[in-house]
Amino acid sequence: MTSLSISHAHVATDILPARQAPPIKRMPLLKMLFGDILSAALTTGALMTILALMPAVQWGLVDATWTTADPAACRDGGACWAFVGAKLRFILFGLYPPEAQWRPMIMMGLMVGMVLVSLSPALWGRKLVIAWQVAVAMMLTLMWGGVAGLSFVPTSQWGGLPVTLLLALLSLGCGFPFAVFLALGRRSSLPIPSVLSVGLIETVRGLPLVGLLFVASILLPLLLPPTWTIDKLGRTFAALTVFAAAYLAEVIRGGLQAIPAGQIEAAKALGIPHWKAIQHIVMPQAIQKVIPPLTNTAIVMVKNTSLVMIVGVFDMLSAGRSAAMDPTWPAPYREAYLFVGLIYFALCVAISYYARWLELRVKAKDYR
Amino acid sequence: MMSAEQPSNREQSAIAIRNLDKWYGTYHALRNVTLSVKPGERIVICGPSGSGKSTLIRCVNHLEEHQQGEIVVNGVTLNDSLKNIDAIRRDVGMVFQHFNLFPHLTVLENCALPQILSRGTPRKLAEERGMQLLERVRIPEQARKFPGQLSGGQQQRVAIARALCMAPKIMLFDEPTSALDPEMVKEVLETMVALAEDGMTMIVVTHEMGFARRVADRVVFMDRGAIVESSPPDAFFDAPTHERTRSFLSQIVH
Numbered sequence: 001m002t003s004l005s006i007s008h009a010h011v012a013t014d015i016l017p018a019r020q021a022p023p024i025k026r027m028p029l030l031k032m033l034f035g036d037i038l039s040a041a042l043t044t045g046a047l048m049t050i051l052a053l054m055p056a057v058q059w060g061l062v063d064a065t066w067t068t069a070d071p072a073a074c075r076d077g078g079a080c081w082a083f084v085g086a087k088l089r090f091i092l093f094g095l096y097p098p099e100a101q102w103r104p105m106i107m108m109g110l111m112v113g114m115v116l117v118s119l120s121p122a123l124w125g126r127k128l129v130i131a132w133q134v135a136v137a138m139m140l141t142l143m144w145g146g147v148a149g150l151s152f153v154p155t156s157q158w159g160g161l162p163v164t165l166l167l168a169l170l171s172l173g174c175g176f177p178f179a180v181f182l183a184l185g186r187r188s189s190l191p192i193p194s195v196l197s198v199g200l201i202e203t204v205r206g207l208p209l210v211g212l213l214f215v216a217s218i219l220l221p222l223l224l225p226p227t228w229t230i231d232k233l234g235r236t237f238a239a240l241t242v243f244a245a246a247y248l249a250e251v252i253r254g255g256l257q258a259i260p261a262g263q264i265e266a267a268k269a270l271g272i273p274h275w276k277a278i279q280h281i282v283m284p285q286a287i288q289k290v291i292p293p294l295t296n297t298a299i300v301m302v303k304n305t306s307l308v309m310i311v312g313v314f315d316m317l318s319a320g321r322s323a324a325m326d327p328t329w330p331a332p333y334r335e336a337y338l339f340v341g342l343i344y345f346a347l348c349v350a351i352s353y354y355a356r357w358l359e360l361r362v363k364a365k366d367y368r
Numbered sequence: 369m370m371s372a373e374q375p376s377n378r379e380q381s382a383i384a385i386r387n388l389d390k391w392y393g394t395y396h397a398l399r400n401v402t403l404s405v406k407p408g409e410r411i412v413i414c415g416p417s418g419s420g421k422s423t424l425i426r427c428v429n430h431l432e433e434h435q436q437g438e439i440v441v442n443g444v445t446l447n448d449s450l451k452n453i454d455a456i457r458r459d460v461g462m463v464f465q466h467f468n469l470f471p472h473l474t475v476l477e478n479c480a481l482p483q484i485l486s487r488g489t490p491r492k493l494a495e496e497r498g499m500q501l502l503e504r505v506r507i508p509e510q511a512r513k514f515p516g517q518l519s520g521g522q523q524q525r526v527a528i529a530r531a532l533c534m535a536p537k538i539m540l541f542d543e544p545t546s547a548l549d550p551e552m553v554k555e556v557l558e559t560m561v562a563l564a565e566d567g568m569t570m571i572v573v574t575h576e577m578g579f580a581r582r583v584a585d586r587v588v589f590m591d592r593g594a595i596v597e598s599s600p601p602d603a604f605f606d607a608p609t610h611e612r613t614r615s616f617l618s619q620i621v622h
């Protein structure tokens with residue numbers, strides 16, 4: 001039993017002055033690296049990995065040939081980065097006529113500019129959507145030409161980075177609205193939208209992307225009437241869009257499920273029409289909740305565009321590979337793939353950082 | 369089942385509920401409920417948990433669908449006609465236990481956007497009206513914040529302002545203070561008292577008996593989906609007629 005002893009009541013007489021916080025304790029380096037078994041194991045493992053990678057560093061940096069006009073100078077065993085320099089235009093633009101390559105350059109500049117403008121959610125709205133539609137029309141016009149004195153360049157001559165970027169951006173951009181409707185359809189209590197959405201989502205998710213690309217590029221022309229000639233890039237784009245839509249739809253559905261019923265009830269009680277409530281109340285919240293998985297899907301889609309190589313679309317990866325096939329150079333496949341890989345990496349890291357920034361902004365709204 | 373009263377003149381009622389029955393699946397949630405509310409009248413509904421209080425007021429603006437009986441709000445009969453449902457929701461505002469503010473919008477946008485979306489009010493006017501009502505619930509300085517940055521009591525006052533922006537003739541409150549810390553209950557109740565003094569027709573589900581005594585014209589006691597007793601607050605608290613009312617009151621009035 002505890003007995004309470006009440007001796008002297010304590011009453012603070014005045015407010016204590018604020019004092020400076022004690023200095024932050026720093027962990028000594030050695031303790032941080034080897035302080036416990038797990039840290040020690042990880043540190044050792046990391047050191048061994050670095051050691052194991054030394055030959056690669058030797059190859060890629062120390063022994064590398066950085067600049068030479070003579071392919072023969074590249075036969076000493078080090079990496080031949082001179083090859084990337086010499087073939088840069090081919091890797092970036094593929095078979096696009098060299099004298100017109102300023103057009104995809106401007107196109108990519110426009111794309112980057114639009115992406116930068118679109119980063120801040122404060123500007124998201126109808127105007128931005130219209131601006132994007134205009135910008136995409138301009139991008140495609142630049143690529144195709146045939147008007148305003150620009151020479152016509154068929155899609156079969158498009159290639160390299162512009163194709164990769166266009167496919168990634170457009171398949172995500174067009175897949176997204178499509179995905180919103182699929183997600184709403186799947187949650188709908190009406191039988192027809194629900195069955196259609198579930199059917200489409202499950203079919204697409206049940207097929208490998210490669211299969212879908214084959215269906216689009218080989219089967220579709222056989223099935224459609226011969227007068228309907230949609231070019232190969234267009235069909236590939238359609239397949240990527242449907243694929244992106246199915247995956248995005250499932251992500252968005254997850255966000256919709258996380259919205260409490262009270263939100264739509266409040267909207268109803270305020271007399272907000274159902275579709276407007278979905279558009280302004282439910283969807284924005286649902287999408288904010290699923291930024292991380294949306295990012296994931298976006299990154300996967302950027303990399304998935306490299307699969308179009310299989311059906312003969314000349315994206316950046318195909319261009320890199322063809323460049324390395326040039327017999328005048330000593331088969332620099334590693335260099336070509338590393339360079340292309342680096343570009344993919346930069347794209348994906350950028351998406352990932354942007355998403356993290358966006359998420360922090362959203363979090364700032366609901367601290368408690 | 370005794371109905372609590374017979375509305376003599378339905379045309380005069382702000383809300384007339386007659387012989388209402390509601391089932392959730394096979395569960396009989398409202399049993400032959402009859403209640404009429406005159407314009408300007410303040411009704412407090414109380415009763416044990418699960419007695420159907422929320423269900424009853426949620427039927428009034430069709431957040432729940434009833435299966436039998438009749439609900440008439442300001443002369444408009446609530447049926448499957450979307451036009452009638454819209455008309456009734458225009459007249460009826462609602463405040464929820466958990467506020468249900470829109471967390472992705474600022475306080476001011478919470479007040480303005482519903483006007484824009486349901487009435488097509490120009491944004492500028494909608495925001496002006498939003499500010500006016502935020503002043504009326506005495507938190508205009510929070511207009512640019514997000515709901516998650518406010519205290520519970522402030523959030524509930526925003527919710528009241530948001531509902532009032534639509535200029536409703538009737539306000540429904542579903543336990544507006546029961547999710548609040550004690551020190552915030554007062555500020556919300558004061559807002560509601562002020563609203564009552566302005567002559568708003570109100571149905572309030574609450575266990576705040578002080579509020580009921582001060583504001584209510586009638587207190588309605590519900591149990592197991594039915595109205596058991598309905599009388600003016602003094603009679604209700606001091607001389608409850610029904611045994612179940614007495615045992616309920618003995619549990620909550622200390």
Ligand SMILES: Nc1ncnc2c1ncn2[C@@H]1O[C@H](COP(=O)(O)OP(=O)(O)OP(=O)(O)O)[C@@H](O)[C@H]1O
Pocket residue numbers: 392395397415416417418419420421422423424
């Ligand atoms: N959506 C629903 N589906 C099935 N049953 C429901 C649903 N909503 C409420 N009920 C049931 O109906 C009964 C009445 O519920 P209601 O929410 O109206 O009670 P209440 O009086 O508001 O209770 P509380 O004081 O706890 O809020 C309860 O038994 C509840 O379980």
Ligand SMILES: [Mg+2]
Pocket residue numbers: 421422423542543
């Ligand atoms: Mg309730």
